[in-house]
Amino acid sequence: MEPQDYEIVDIPENRIKFFGGSGKMLLPGPATIEAFIKNIPEHQLLTTDLLRKKLTEQFQVQGTCPVTTRKSLQTVAHDTGKRVAYWRLINTNGTLISHFPGGVEGHAALLRQEGFTIDTQGKTPKVQAFKESLTRFE
Template sequence: MTLEEDHIVDIKESQLRYFGGPGKMLLPSQETVAALLAEIPERQLLTTDLLRKTLAARFQVQGTCPVTTKKALKAIANNPNTAVAYWRVIKQNGELMNYYPGGVKEHVRCLQQEGFAIDDSGKAPRVENYKASLARLE
């Protein structure tokens, strides 16, 4: 289940180490995540980490919940009526997402259609030289 609206909560004691200290955490709605994805220009990418950092900066909080963000991203990707290019979001190290519709194989196809080269020589496929294609969102 994804959130219908954004929530800002206190960072739990058990999460202090992950977020680097106390503060507030954003639990983003599917709509908020989709709006940010819609800003990613064609032939550019966003890592999951940059996605969360951008949301945290926009909401002026310490961090963004990775679990809630992933749930929203999965819901967007698996919605047949989605109009945003969710495939432009990759893992922090350039690896592709296995939970997008069609798995990694379909993620490869979508990215290759936009001109990205995929390195599949390692354990998991990743976008070659992905750092050069990262979107600069404010």
């Protein structure tokens, strides 16, 4: 049996307002994030907020730590030994994630390979009409 790749902890006092109350918080590890990403179909996207929301539901906790999620996502993205489609994750507003390998340019290139159009007019590139491509987990 593999060791647990996540922790469920009490929400710290200074984060209760952020999570909307006290309770338990998920600290997802890279394997937890990787397993979730593998469920995102090709040509579909998921925002980082939706990822945390779905993990919160799956683990039946009050919330999922955004900092730990980001760090675990970075670990998955930079693991050259595995080919996990981390590029299917975008920020909540559709912008690309700068801490992925190759920065936003690398992220854009991988998304374009899947047929997405990238709008480069703003300060940060974003996926055009990204809401139409958000995956729906039932």
